[in-house]
Structures are given as C-alpha cells and as structure tokens.
Amino acid sequence: GKPVPISAEHGEGIADIAVVIDRLVKKKRLLQEQAEQALSDTDLVESQPALLPNESDDGPEKPLQLTILGRPNVGKSTLVNALLKQERVITGATPGLTRDSISVNWTWNDRPVQLVDTAGIRKSSNRAKHGDDIEDMAVRDAMRALKVADVAVLVLDAEAGVLQRQELAIADAVVREGRSLVICANKMDLIVDQEYSAKQYAMDVSQQIELRFPMLRKTPVVAMSSLTGKNVQALMPVVFNARDRWQRVISTGILNRWLQEVTASHPPPTVRSGGTKATKIKYILQTKGRPPTFLLFCNVDDIPQSYIRFLARNFQDTFFMFGMDTRMSIKKSSETNPYSGNATKKGKGFGLG
Ligand SMILES: Nc1nc2c(ncn2[C@@H]2O[C@H](COP(=O)(O)OP(=O)(O)OP(=O)(O)O)[C@@H](O)[C@H]2O)c(=O)[nH]1
Ligand SMILES: [Mg+2]
Known part of the structure; x- marks a missing residue:
C-alpha cells in the first residue's frame, strides 16, 4: 500500500495509520464475507462433501x-x-x-x-x-x-x-x-x-x-x-x-502473499470491457482440495484464460502441485456493493490442450 509517514516519538501520523489499518481490516473482512457468500452458492460448492479434507483428526484413515x-x-x-x-x-x-x-x-x-x-x-x-x-x-x-x-x-x-x-x-x-x-x-x-x-x-x-x-x-x-x-x-x-x-489446503495468508508477489511482478492485462481501470486481483481463497480449487476476487470478471493459466502454472511451481489440475475461477467483486450479483465464472482448469 501507500507509505504513511509517521513519527513514533511525537505521535504524529498515528491517527492516519490507524485509519489505514482500519480500512485494510474492513476491506479484508468484506472480502472474507464475499468469499463466504460465494461459498454458499450451490453452484460453486457443487456436490463436494467437505470443504477441507480431514484425514487425521477423527476416525480411522480413509483408504x-x-x-x-x-x-x-x-x-x-x-x-x-x-x-x-x-x-x-x-x-x-x-x-x-x-x-x-x-x-x-x-x-x-x-x-x-x-x-x-x-x-x-x-x-x-x-x-x-x-x-x-x-x-x-x-x-x-x-x-x-x-x-x-x-x-x-x-x-x-x-x-x-x-x-x-x-x-x-x-x-x-x-x-x-x-x-x-x-x-x-x-x-x-x-x-x-x-x-x-x-x-x-x-x-x-x-x-x-x-x-x-x-x-x-x-x-x-x-x-x-x-x-x-x-x-x-x-x-x-x-x-x-x-x-x-x-488434498492439501493452503492457508489463506500464504496464498494471498503468493498472489501479491506474482501479480506485482506480472500484473494481469487490462481488459477492455472492464473500462479503463487496471485489472486487479484482490484476494484468493481455496474453496476445496482434491484437486486444489480456488476463487479469485477481481474488479473485472473477464481476465484472459492465458493469465489464469500463467497463475496456475506459477502456483504449481510454488506449491509443488505437479501431476494434477489446479482450478481457478474468477469472482467479480466491487467494494461498494459486494453482493451486486455477478455470477461466478466457472474456471476451466488448465485446459491441457
Ligand atoms: N520383462 C518384463 N515383463 C513384464 C513386466 N511386467 C509385466 N511383464 C509381462 O508383460 C505381460 C503382460 O503383463 P500383465 O500384467 O498381464 O499386463 P496388463 O497390463 O495387466 O495387461 P492387460 O490386463 O491385458 O491390460 C506378461 O507377460 C508379464 O509377465 C516387467 O517389468 N518386465
Ligand atoms: Mg491385466
């Protein structure tokens, strides 16, 4: 984000940084709410049994x-x-x-x-x-x-x-x-x-x-x-x-750190239909494992498949997810009206062809 000048000794700028932090916290909460909302879409969850596979906690190991x-x-x-x-x-x-x-x-x-x-x-x-x-x-x-x-x-x-x-x-x-x-x-x-x-x-x-x-x-x-x-x-x-x-489920924090790094070094292309705004992917959430499946929250809903493929490939390299598909879908999210109802676009996976 934007650097905020502060002086700890004189207490200057502390109020500003508090505002920024508050805004970031709100933004994060909003994105999480959107993610939860998206997850409750029957369309998205399909017939998948559990969100997070759980092998070790209770009961005998599944074959x-x-x-x-x-x-x-x-x-x-x-x-x-x-x-x-x-x-x-x-x-x-x-x-x-x-x-x-x-x-x-x-x-x-x-x-x-x-x-x-x-x-x-x-x-x-x-x-x-x-x-x-x-x-x-x-x-x-x-x-x-x-x-x-x-x-x-x-x-x-x-x-x-x-x-x-x-x-x-x-x-x-x-x-x-x-x-x-x-x-x-x-x-x-x-x-x-x-x-x-x-x-x-x-x-x-x-x-x-x-x-x-x-x-x-x-x-x-x-x-x-x-x-x-x-x-x-x-x-x-x-x-x-x-x-x-x-069946690995990667923590949201680690995922988003990865997303920030990869989109900073290789920003997504600007999409014409989205107006003149730069395309921004704000947040990533793993919606399930088996195979690893993700939802990307963006300010537009038509990021080119080639960029999604690039992300998926980079993801594979970073998290050693070889020999399996990595499914990434786009969800358009606007901060002013998070539930303005753009249907989730189903990811096509890598498309091995
Ligand atoms: N030299 C050699 N022969 C093998 C090896 N593994 C299997 N074979 C031989 O290959 C032939 C076919 O083996 P199967 O195990 O029946 O092959 P399959 O893939 O089950 O064949 P289908 O059931 O017809 O699809 C047999 O004659 C085996 O002895 C191996 O590692 N080395
Ligand atoms: Mg056989």
Whole structure:
C-alpha cells in the first residue's frame, strides 16, 4: 500500500495509520464475507462433501483410492501382484487379459489402500476394427474406476520407447477428472543396462510428457520392473505423497502473499470491457482440495484464460502441485456493493490442450 509517514516519538501520523489499518481490516473482512457468500452458492460448492479434507483428526484413515491404468499388456496386473506380494490377479502375455476392474483392499505400511486393477485401454480405431463390445465395456469400467480415484498410476511399457497417443490421452483424462497422476515406467529390465539408469529413464519419460503437455511437467515418474520387483517399493511413498499434495489446503495468508508477489511482478492485462481501470486481483481463497480449487476476487470478471493459466502454472511451481489440475475461477467483486450479483465464472482448469 501507500507509505504513511509517521513519527513514533511525537505521535504524529498515528491517527492516519490507524485509519489505514482500519480500512485494510474492513476491506479484508468484506472480502472474507464475499468469499463466504460465494461459498454458499450451490453452484460453486457443487456436490463436494467437505470443504477441507480431514484425514487425521477423527476416525480411522480413509483408504487411499488407487487406480492402475494403461494400455493392454504393459504390466498393470503384474504390478498389482508385485505390490501385494501375491498372485492375486491374472497376468499373461496376451493383451486384454484383464477384462473387468478388480478392486483389492490392501494395507501398505499400516495405511489402508483400495487398489484397483483395470483393463488395458487400447486405441479407439483398434476397438472399432475389432468390433469388440466387451472391450468397450472394459474401457468404460476403467474410466469409472478413474472417477473415484485419489491417485491414478499410469503404467507405461519402457520397451515401447516413446509414449503412445492413448497413454497421453489417459494422462489427460486423469488430470481432467481432477485426480492426481503418477507415472510408472515399467519393464525397465528390458531396456536398462549399466549405462542407462532408471533415473535417466524416468527423466526421459518426464521430458516427453512435458513436451506434449506442458502442464504435466514434473509429474512424478517411477521407473521399475514389476516382473523382477526392482524398484517396485519406490512407488507407494510417491503415491501417498501425490495424495497429500492433492488434498492439501493452503492457508489463506500464504496464498494471498503468493498472489501479491506474482501479480506485482506480472500484473494481469487490462481488459477492455472492464473500462479503463487496471485489472486487479484482490484476494484468493481455496474453496476445496482434491484437486486444489480456488476463487479469485477481481474488479473485472473477464481476465484472459492465458493469465489464469500463467497463475496456475506459477502456483504449481510454488506449491509443488505437479501431476494434477489446479482450478481457478474468477469472482467479480466491487467494494461498494459486494453482493451486486455477478455470477461466478466457472474456471476451466488448465485446459491441457
Ligand atoms: N520383462 C518384463 N515383463 C513384464 C513386466 N511386467 C509385466 N511383464 C509381462 O508383460 C505381460 C503382460 O503383463 P500383465 O500384467 O498381464 O499386463 P496388463 O497390463 O495387466 O495387461 P492387460 O490386463 O491385458 O491390460 C506378461 O507377460 C508379464 O509377465 C516387467 O517389468 N518386465
Ligand atoms: Mg491385466
């Protein structure tokens, strides 16, 4: 804000600063009231159960919903067996072996997990060619399992080299559905030699994903071999971390400090329809986690999507929110008449395209 000259010794300017502080407090209270009002809009809250997820306070920990996705034959079921350390689901060299999602209640390090193995998702053109309705149903089944997941693990076949189109489509679907994404680069035993480490391989996969989907950069990648068991134990800590970040609720103070910094160094563009006033984003509030969702209070309601994307990207970098969507909506707020009824514009998320 504007500097206020004061002299502590003579008491000059103290009244002025009191006025400024009072104004700031009022302004903050007003914004908070608006935020609360906005939250009570049924439109905004949707059918989301709790505003803040609460895992530790009361009752037993909720199982982590983990869905395993990928193309046929990449080793999803082998991975499930390797995690469970038992031959629980059927595996084999024939693609399309798993036909329906199989859900297993499991405990990892004393923590409950609901693990879902799904049918392989193949190219739609292939599906059409085979005229295979059962497989179509299997894909729908996999998509249903995705919708209830906290974390989705996308399994890749390292031997295939580059990521296939349907794998990118699955990654896109995971993020669009608001789930947290972890990538498992499997069958590493088939390609890795002394020269080419698992770490290097994970980095290569990461780079490939980033190239196609900038918003999926730094999505966690775990390279392993489900068959030999090598590095399988690295997956679950990454998965739990992915859930923690996904349901994290960031304090309003920290969020607004971040907003101030980022809008000061990169101010939002002036929007024509908003008159000649400079666009100002006054306040940010997290309305829910799973995935992180925010409301931005602005003096205009038509901030360009490109700027929202920039904010979301900067947010990702600052708070390590990788491999998930960050949803930001705009709410026009005027100080003189805070409830003058501009409907909230729904955020489009990152829009991975
Ligand atoms: N070399 C190697 N082979 C693997 C690995 N993981 C799985 N396989 C093999 O790959 C084939 C397919 O494995 P599954 O686990 O059945 O694959 P899936 O992804 O469940 O396949 P669908 O159920 O058909 O979608 C089997 O022959 C496995 O033994 C691995 O890490 N290394
Ligand atoms: Mg399978």
